[in-house]
Amino acid sequence: MSHNQKSDLIGFAEVAAKIPKFMSKLPHLVTGLKQAYLRTSNSPAGLGIAFENAVKRNPQGCALKYEDQQFSYKELNDWANQIGHFYLSIGANKGDVVALMMENRPELIATVLGLAKIGVTIALVNTSQVGKVLAHSINLVKPIAVITGAECCASVDEIRDELEITENRFHWFADQETLKDAGEAPNGFINLAEKIENFPKFNTPTTQSVQGKNGLFYIYTSGTTGLPKAVIFTNSRWTLAYGTYGHVIDLKPNDVMYCTLPLYHATGIVVCWCGVIASSATLAIRRKYSTSSFWKDVKKFDASAIGYVGELCRYLMDAPESELEQGHRVTKMIGNGMRPNIWDKFKARFGIEEVLELYASSEGNVGFSNVFNFDNTVGFSPTPYAVIQYDKEKNEPVHDKNGWCIRVKKGEVGLLIGKITRRSPFDGYTDPEKNKTVIMTNVLKKGDAYFNTGDLVRDIGFRHAQFIDRLGDTFRWKGENVSTTQVENILSDYEKITAAVVYGVEIPNTNGRAGMAAITLHDDVKLDTQDLSNMYSEFKKSLPAYAVPLFLRIQVTVETTGTFKYQKSKLKEQGFDITQTDEKILVLLPGANAYCELTTEIYNNIQSYKYRF
Template sequence: MSKNNQISLNRFVYQLPSIAKKLPKMLQGLIITQNSNAKSETGLGWAVEKAAKHNPNGMAVLYQDCRISYQEFNRWANQLANYFLSLGFQKGDVVALLMENRPELLVVVAGLAKIGVVSALINTSQSGRVLEHSINLVKPKAAIVGQEMYDVFVESQQSLELAGNAIYWVADVDTRSDTGCEPQNTQNLMNIIKNAAQYNPVTTNTICGHDGLFFIYTSGTTGLPKAAIFNHARFMKAYGGFGYTLQLDKNDIIYVTLPLYHATGMVVCWGSALAGYSGIALRRKFSASAFWKDVTEFQATAFGYVGELCRYLLDTPPSSYDRNHQLTKMIGNGLRPNIWMEFKQRFGVKQVMEFYASSEGNIGFSNVFNFDNTMGFSPMPYAVVKYDEVAGEPIRNKQGYMIPVKRNEVGLLIGKITKRTPFDGYTDASKSQSSILNDVFKKGDRYFNTGDLVKNIGFRHTQFVDRTGDTFRWKGENVSTTEVENIISSLPFVQDAVVYGVEIPGTNGRAGMVAITPTIGEVVDSMRLSVLLNHLKSNLPRYAIPIFVRIRQNTETTATFKYQKHNLKQEAFNPTKVDSDQLFALLPKATQYCHISIETYDAIYHGRYRF
């Protein structure tokens, strides 16, 4: 990073006049984020009702040809809330949601939020054992499944701890006019609620900040997905912090192609829209070729992003849509410094609201001052400490305390656990404890380990560098190496599987790579690689399937039997560094792994393949 990206006091003060007009509303937002009054009106349901009151005829949700006003949306959510209230659902109950981006998903979430029911936002890339684990983990009272996900759900249904009459089905059409014909042994939710009361339920005003709102799933650092608890207070932090800084208004539309089972789409983007009584325009899944056309047709003025999405847009051929739009703002995370300015200049973006947060974490950063190449500023108590990547742990001094990094140095980001920045944790208490660092700078202090390496660029600003340990990020998703290792190791010809992330020049994040040690007497040939790939496709989402495979004779471990990943990451998929080990790659659009020759490596390294 250039020293020009460092934030000094002079640069900070120089930037203040450009945001002077925004400061009053930003301060209002700050008050909302700091509200700890348990009796005050709060939460997602309250935010929906407030927007419906102040902008009843304004657009709340846009999707394909659907245009739904705030008044219509609120009444629809009320029907769902009042129906589930009539069944006896109450605060703290959990409902599993398995549905792709569309208005019905937001209606269900809003309706359940009004009565204090927690929505478990299931990742729609999941299937099989992972899906079963994610649903059973939160012990739902019911499941609501979109038609588009029903076949995947049925394959796992016998392993789910759900009553047969607790499965609700939602047709994959505009269900305001056509509720569809449900499969046997399911209930047609949108048909059932048609005659339910449309008034605001009294329960909305009983929601407190500490009440649960979502379970959002995170790979964390080990094993199967963990369900991170996300309460209404955290939603209001995003509502006030991001919404009152991005400052959308009644005339604005934010375009969202990010999956709504992730906090960036569901909390940051939707929260920002609700804060401005603005509309949210949805697309089922991201399409680079259709992106700017959609932006133009929806008349969107902002969009939500992750870094990989931005790179895909830059890879598209120039077109008349690049600047023929009203969009000037973007909010998200992972926009890399090497494409930051190019993206802004090509597409005419004036404000990049880069932020940093995690579903389970207790601190956040946001680019409130609109600097370039930073994940932003944080007023919360945090530290960046020296980290030993080989040992996989923070470095401590002779007194046993951690060591803060200096300006322009990289270290581990940790967030201090206080009353105002609590760590809500996971459903599994033991996993929560493993994320806490004790006696960091003095006896008795406690910090949350984010697992992220960042660069300290000064004046409480940081720049994201990488993930640590046993999780890496690819295609905007966290990949748990332990989960992938367990699935590969279940094959009879695999003795050991070590999974890690490696860099591919010109891409964001880390691509998956696995070093396989075959069972004694076995040879991993093309037939075995074909079996491996089919096994991976059946058990993992596409983003978690390793791009590279390394076949080796022995597995190196530490004295405590942890895999030695440091050297593997350094050697990556370079055939000149792996001695006699064989290397294979799953090239774009390929249906099988192919051998990596020097020529293949060269082509990958110089960007002739687009991963």
Template sequence: MSSADIITLPQILSRVPELVSNLPSLVKGSRMAKITDTSKPLGLGVAIEHATSINPNGAAVLYQDTELTYKQFNAWANRIADYLASIGLKKGDTIAVDVENRPELLATVVGCAKLGICAALINTSQRGKVLVHSFNLVQPKAAIVGAELVDAVEEIRADLDLKENFFCFADQDTLENPGEVPEGYKNLASEIKDCSSENPASTKQTFLRDPLFYIYTSGTTGLPKAVVFNHGRWEKAYGGFGFSAVRLTKNDRIYTTLPFYHATGMVICWASAIANAGSVVIARKFSASGFWEDIRRYNCTAFGYVGELCRYLHEQPAKPNDQDNQVHTIVGNGLRPSIWKDFKERFGIERVVELYASSEGNVAFTNVFNFDNTVGFSPVSYAIVKYDKEREEPVRDSNGNMIKVKRGEAGLMLGEITDKTPFDGYTDPEKTEKSIFRDVFKKGDAWFNTGDMMRDIGFRHAQFVDRLGDTFRWKGENVSTTEVEQILDGFDGIQESVVYGVEIPNTNGRAGMAQVRMTCPHDEFDYQGLCAYLKQELPAYAIPVFLRINEQEMETTGTFKHQKNKLKDQKYDLTQQDNPVYVLLPGESCYQQLDSQTQQGIDGGAYRF
């Protein structure tokens, strides 16, 4: 960390004039972010209806050659809600939604929201056992699947608890033409054609604590957890980001390539557009080469990012027209300090609304003051406490209390659990309790363990440092080491595995690495078979980049936990170990044994991970 990143009082005061000019929206957003009224109708459906009332003919959603006004989009969502109600679905039910980024996904989520149905936002890259787990975990009453994902669902459909009510959207613009869907699925676009386009009364029956959707997170251990994201939490993000932090107008357009099964796209980016009835422009997939062409094509003035996205854009060859764009604001998380200022200057970006939040967490930071190299400011009660990485636990003093770090120091981020900052938890009560620290600073208090190391840089600002425990972040996704270990151990020829994240120079996050013990010599192992198996069972970002072959018993602690800190330090460096190491290089279909020349290439940035 640079000492220049420490925030001082003069720096804070220099930002006051800008904040004063935006005071009305800041106050409105702050009030919404602190709402505790359990009797007030609120949430996504209410917000869409409000945006429709103030800007009915304004563009709500743009995708490829489709442009929907708020009036059209709202009516579409109403027809979906009307149909779902007609088949007996009601408030409190859950529907599994497995659709890639396109308008059908957004309309479905709003339709569910207006009925009080919880949409389980399936990670569209999930396959095999993980997909079965995600479906069955939430006990859905129905499933809505995009035709582009039917093959993945069909592979595991026999293992699903859900046996009926499978709906499908054809992989096209279904608002104009319902198209054809595979056998065994009802065509939802056809089913809703004659349903009511009027706002349902049920929209006004969603309140603070009513579930809006499930977002799947790897949390800290095990298979994906379904995190409850309720209407109140959405409302707080809608206020905090839409009005206070991002501050887009009805003339702004925010470009989003991030997957909408994640909160950054679904909540932060979209709510920022909805707040003042602006537009969201969505792309099915991220393309570094086509990104700025899309920005110009749709006249976008903002975009959402995760750190990897900005790095990929920055690595593209410089062009004379890099600043030929209307983007003034970007919002997201994970922009690396090493490229932060250069990225802003290269593309002419005025504001970076970096944020820190998690799907399940109760503490959030937002860069409302527009400082560089920070996740921003948090108005809620949090603490950054000293953490012992060897013992894997916070440090406590002689009285049993945790110890807050000093300014400039890093520690474990905790969020205080209060009425205003509740921790809604997971579907599993035991997992919920494991995420809570009690008696932290005084008897009876309770704090959410974020699992993240953060640095205190003063005036309630922080810098993200790293993820702790059994999760690491790669390609903008959280990877559960336990989940990958379970998949690896299921392959014939692997006796035992331990998975962890390692740093590769000039990349963001940590690449997956697995130490494995095999039943045969490493040069006789079936690496082709392993790669085919991993591609079937895991999303691409979770497949280990490196394999470290261990011929001996694996080293464990006294409590039989693998010694990951030593492994992380040695990573794939051949000079620090005698173990053979294999690598899955970018663009290659199979692992190859790492040699010193290839290692130098990796460390020198010759390969684009």
């Protein structure tokens, strides 16, 4: 164990030193924990109820800011009610699903709220998806309607013939940047703003009938079979997040949470918004993240808290220093993925006092939150879990002579598993077979059951952990989970490629792992100059930008039999280090629209951070 790892271990003295500051937020936290843990699957629960309570507390307070627009709690609630009443009028019932594909803007927030109030499950479609991946994601959840923003309309229109949705259920919201076209929905789409105009603004009668067990969101994660999996996020889970993360951040009604994270991910739509609703504070959103506009927006919105993922922190640290990054109100941030080597520097440079790092997964049943504000930790978990020894070579947990898994000692790294109980259930995926693969039974004693997170963490004491790495066939890049199998399938569709093995590799000074593929070509075929641009063009048509591999390694053969796992492990270990292989490696440099050969000069420039991936 290194000196830094030892210094990160938490003991009684460290916890005691944090208690005075912690006590100031305790009353608010206790209120949240009561709501989180006194719920049952049949209790009225969820986003709709919590928001209506926030409206009662602060009706004229600002609920939402976007560009030059702002909405009070009453105004946003009225708008959401019109959407809810409209969907009730066309026969939407509790338990139905509506797919929503829209970039961050007020229409998305109002739509989510309106549908939540009537018990409809909202499928939050990743706005980067296109083609067959998009068609799969929508059809997977069997929606009764799809709502698309004008900015995503072309992607939906391209695959509409593949969607199992009635023709008159393609609903459309105008793009804020082209409101002059607000009344002109494209052919085959219905203007939702026009449809809801004459519907009532009073609360829908259904809110209190929404129970904890009812679905609130479908959130998509990478699937090991190659296509996205839809994870059910129930109102009960939302209430748990609201009671914990929402109250840990301890906002006040005059606070403003600035969120540039995509709202089809739980960190934005759940974690950031929970904290705002819990305090009747303000959510400020931006369409897409922008480094150059970040601190300008903070000043414009008078933000006092920010939502983050690791990539966002790196981008801000890489940017030139600016007067705007000081003299603001931001003292708190909540999110995940802050790298230990920039944690202290980030706080010092931008005047941050609390980094509320958290750990959770859309499908999982275990969560951590940095409630005591320690550095370099995902925080404390009140939910039952274990960290068990794991053999990375064999790709399986270590067992003792009696067949039980073994807990790691303090300071050691192991596999994080969440105990499945009535209070911390596993809600799971839409695919029952996928559920079976992630549930472990008879782990530490007979009859127990745990959710396998697939993540390695370090036990640092006092129920705190550090995130170390992700196992399995997904990796994280640009704040998104990438399915290796999905990328392998798309790459293998290219006419000259017969097989592909995809994995994540680390680039110095970046977060997560960038995509790399070892590809094998058909016999007697070579890649020419045209292929270098054609491959990128073809990959981009079927994959979101973050999933397009940055490195291609051209192999003579790819092992797919018994030694396949070892081979993949070896490929990951060698990465794009040209000194470790005689095989040609191609790279997609930032801003390029074609691959080029990875030379010694380019390799050295990557190592010295001359490219911003």
